[in-house]
Amino acid sequence: MVSKQNENVWFKRSIEYNACMLADLETQLNDFSLKKRTSALHQLIQFAQQNPAFLLEQNDSVNMHCHSFFSFNAYGYSPSALVWLAMRLGLRAVGIVDFDNLDGVGEFLSACDLASIRGSAAMETRIFIPEIADLVTNSPGEPGVSYSTGVGFTSQFVNKKGGVILDRMKKRAEIRNRSMIEKLNGFLDPVGIDYDEDVLPLTPSGNATERHMLAAYIDAVKRTSQDPVKFWAEKLVLQITAVQNLIKDEAAFSSTVRRKLMKLGGVAYVQPGPESFPTPDEFYAMVISNDALPTYNYLNGTTGGEKRLREILELLVSKGAAAFNLIPNLAVPDIPADSSPSSSRKNRIRLLLRAVDIAAEFDLPLHIGTEMNSYGQRKVDDLASPELAPLRQRFIDGAHFIYGHAKLQRTLGIGYQSDWAASFLPTRAKKNRFYTQAGYLIPPGKAVIQALEEMDPSLEPREMLSQLTQQVQKAP
Numbered sequence: 001m002v003s004k005q006n007e008n009v010w011f012k013r014s015i016e017y018n019a020c021m022l023a024d025l026e027t028q029l030n031d032f033s034l035k036k037r038t039s040a041l042h043q044l045i046q047f048a049q050q051n052p053a054f055l056l057e058q059n060d061s062v063n064m065h066c067h068s069f070f071s072f073n074a075y076g077y078s079p080s081a082l083v084w085l086a087m088r089l090g091l092r093a094v095g096i097v098d099f100d101n102l103d104g105v106g107e108f109l110s111a112c113d114l115a116s117i118r119g120s121a122a123m124e125t126r127i128f129i130p131e132i133a134d135l136v137t138n139s140p141g142e143p144g145v146s147y148s149t150g151v152g153f154t155s156q157f158v159n160k161k162g163g164v165i166l167d168r169m170k171k172r173a174e175i176r177n178r179s180m181i182e183k184l185n186g187f188l189d190p191v192g193i194d195y196d197e198d199v200l201p202l203t204p205s206g207n208a209t210e211r212h213m214l215a216a217y218i219d220a221v222k223r224t225s226q227d228p229v230k231f232w233a234e235k236l237v238l239q240i241t242a243v244q245n246l247i248k249d250e251a252a253f254s255s256t257v258r259r260k261l262m263k264l265g266g267v268a269y270v271q272p273g274p275e276s277f278p279t280p281d282e283f284y285a286m287v288i289s290n291d292a293l294p295t296y297n298y299l300n301g302t303t304g305g306e307k308r309l310r311e312i313l314e315l316l317v318s319k320g321a322a323a324f325n326l327i328p329n330l331a332v333p334d335i336p337a338d339s340s341p342s343s344s345r346k347n348r349i350r351l352l353l354r355a356v357d358i359a360a361e362f363d364l365p366l367h368i369g370t371e372m373n374s375y376g377q378r379k380v381d382d383l384a385s386p387e388l389a390p391l392r393q394r395f396i397d398g399a400h401f402i403y404g405h406a407k408l409q410r411t412l413g414i415g416y417q418s419d420w421a422a423s424f425l426p427t428r429a430k431k432n433r434f435y436t437q438a439g440y441l442i443p444p445g446k447a448v449i450q451a452l453e454e455m456d457p458s459l460e461p462r463e464m465l466s467q468l469t470q471q472v473q474k475a476p
Helices: 004-028 034-050 079-089 105-115 160-188 195-202 210-224 228-236 240-247 250-261 280-289 306-319 345-361 389-412 419-424 428-441 447-453 461-474
Strands: 062-066 093-099 118-128 145-153 293-297 323-326 366-368
Touching (some): 034 079, 034 105, 145 323, 160 280, 210 250, 228 250, 240 250, 280 293, 280 306
Parallel strands (some): 323 366
Antiparallel strands (some): 145 293
């Protein structure tokens, strides 16, 4: 007979064992080996199925804009790790958004199916808009330059036209990165890094960003400088005490180094021009021809361009923009008390509400998230907060909209950009209603995929929704 004391020891050891096992598997989720990531996710999902109390109950939180380590994630998360995070937090939907590449799309969508999580895949880049070459929109200090996203991709493989545009974008980025490193090595001498040896190994597919270079420089200073605080104080022209305080806050320190060295006014900054990035026509053509939806990416409403948001949206919608991307945790930050009135928290919230209303005028669904590509950013927004609660339902609807589009495109080829949609849903408003309804009707997971693929893709929208309801009910 097992004594009560021995039972307690066994129970304690089993908890410790599970904690170690889970920590090891979660580490493997971020390994650069896809095989290891996939195996770890399978084991974690199996554990969660056997121990349902380990997960938070599903709630209405969504995060559709998560960068993975295929561009830069401040926590080092892979696409599979983001899906596991969504499972643990009980998110209703999650989305991957990587910069200048689609390398994680296949892994992410497969992981979402495996974990029964509503998912959407996207790509972000910067474009140059000739029609507003003198206006700053969402890229501070860079007239004509605008961040833009294509949401709802269903594959990492693009058509020939899209491939040419993607290759061109990657080559431009690499030229710019190497040029920045040459300047920074000269400025930060005796500390220097090598792009091929120190930066590229930080990303699994060679898609290095400014943030990878930043991490490499900060690590190089730690490794090679006898006094990192003194080094940064001299190079950034800051007081020793200021650097000492900054280094205690990883997010603030990284942000300060990047701003001082790489952004507008920094030693390695290069002012972009028309030749630096694709035009909306180029980027949108790639997105639309690969069944995804171009977006406008909202910053905070305070720039010259965003004060004329209706004009910007009118222009971009005419070129094919079909959704409105925003980052709530950046739109309503904690602003220092000595900032200008236009930057106050209250004003940012007012401008956010205004922007959402303008997006609604153009029938643009909302695509929200926290990015996680900078230290200190949240893993999910608090949609119940006083600032975001009035927009909560619109945010959730937007997540279901893009999930509904992606699921129907993957299974039946009748997504937002399809001939079917053009025939039966001739306006953005009608498309929005249909794909949002479909997103609510279609549960996530592998079981429903076969049922969807058996449907007749020529049905008209009302019949399609009716059939979706029936097919979903029949799915195992």
